[in-house]
Amino acid sequence: MNSAKGCPNSECAAHKKKTLFKSSINYCPECGTKLAAVCKIKGCYTFLNDDSKKLCARCDAKRADRIDKTKKVGAAAGGAIVTAVGIIATAGEDVLQLASKIKKN
Ligand SMILES: [Zn+2]
Numbered sequence: 001m002n003s004a005k006g007c008p009n010s011e012c013a014a015h016k017k018k019t020l021f022k023s024s025i026n027y028c029p030e031c032g033t034k035l036a037a038v039c040k041i042k043g044c045y046t047f048l049n050d051d052s053k054k055l056c057a058r059c060d061a062k063r064a065d066r067i068d069k070t071k072k073v074g075a076a077a078g079g080a081i082v083t084a085v086g087i088i089a090t091a092g093e094d095v096l097q098l099a100s101k102i103k104k105n
């Protein structure tokens with residue numbers, strides 16, 4: 001993931017359009033103002049004090065939140081597999097024994 005730059009000149013068309021530039025571009029092609037590190041989330045355009053960062057604190061928190069939710073969905077899927085094993089187990093004793101072996105592993 002590459003960082004992005006934005007034009008800090010509020011009068012500039014690039015700034016108004018929230019145009020993101022590659023980190024390799026140093027000056028705004030519209031107005032010539034030195035570009036500054038900006039949050040790379042589309043439409044955010046928050047200028048960053050620390051140009052080693054790629055997202056502003058708000059978008060970074062949102063992203064962390066999404067990762068957390070993904071983990072929870074993964075845990076729920078694991079629970080569904082356990083339930084499926086339980087359903088198979090009711091089909092017969094042999095299968096029941098097999099299911100208990102799976103649980104031990
Ligand atoms: Zn500009």
Ligand SMILES: [Zn+2]
Pocket residue numbers: 039040041044045046055056057058059060
């Ligand atoms: Zn942001």
